[in-house]
Amino acid sequence: MGKIDIETPRFGWAITGSGHFFKESLELMQKLPNLDVFVSKAAAEVLKMYRQEMKLPEGTRIFKDTTASAAPVGNFYYGVYHTLILAPATSNTVAKCVYGISDNLATNVFAQAGKCRVPTIVFACDTAPELDTEAPKGMVKVYPRAIDLENTEKMKAFSDTLVVESLGDLTAAVEERLAWVKSLSS
Ligand SMILES: Cc1cc2nc3c(=O)[nH]c(=O)nc-3n(C[C@H](O)[C@H](O)[C@H](O)COP(=O)(O)O)c2cc1C
Incomplete structure (x- = not known):
């Protein structure tokens, strides 16, 4: 890997295949520089199913999951990221992360952030036995299984990891990190 400009550390944000608060997570990203x-x-x-486009701040870089080794995660080792946000996080991704599996881009960024002690915020989808969630054709009820709820709980024990359970808490946690980043340059 060539020389990297890390004068301005960046937010990393991983999105997974969850309809639950998908649009809202995309909206929140729009607030973040770098x-x-x-x-x-x-x-x-x-x-595509939710007919969403990512309208992101100028300069945002998008990494798709196209390599078996999740090549873009190498940047975690060069101090490129001050914060990782994993939102929304599917039950699949949470389960893999909790058991230390890193076999795709999302699970790899979580694992590498952990190994590089980069503070991470996770918005897990499955936080209550009964949830209202947005499907492509409208709102539906979903009943997360005991295993899904257990995995969300297990993730709370990870170092440097804040598991949030509502959009309000995600917004507050992201804004807190943003305020911290801004305080460094003022
Ligand atoms: C329209 C749609 C909405 C979905 N919403 C959710 C969801 O809210 N939570 C969830 O855990 N999985 C959801 N899934 C299933 C995941 O996309 C699926 O488990 C996928 O394998 C997750 O891969 P990833 O964790 O690598 O992103 C949804 C699938 C579709 C097609």
């Missing part, structure tokens, strides 16, 4: 977005294969499909 942003890299990591898109899981399922997230790329879900983007």
Whole structure:
């Protein structure tokens, strides 16, 4: 890997194939300067199903899941990221992360952030036994299984990882990091 400009550390944001708060997560990203977005294969499909376009701040870099080794994650080792946000996080991604599996772009950015001690915010989809969620054709009920809820709980024990359970808490956590970044340059 060539020389990297890390004068301005960036937000990393991984999106996964979750309809739950998908649009809202995309909206929140629009507030962030110096942003890299990591898109899981399922997230790329879900983007199309919800007819969403990523309208992101100028200079945002988008990394799609096209390599077996999740090549873009190498940047975590060069101090490129001050914060990782994994939102929304599917039950699939949460389960893999909790068991230390890193076999695609989203699970790799989570694992590498952990190994590089980069503070991480995770918005897990499955946080309650009964949820209202947005499907492509409108709102539906979903009943996360015990295993899904257990995995979300297990993730809370990870170092440097804040698991948020509502859009309000995600927004507050992201804004707190943004204020911290701005305070460094003022
Ligand atoms: C329209 C649509 C909405 C989905 N919403 C969710 C969801 O809210 N939560 C979830 O855990 N999985 C959801 N899924 C299933 C995931 O996309 C699927 O488990 C996928 O394998 C996850 O891959 P990823 O974790 O690598 O992104 C949805 C699938 C579709 C087609």
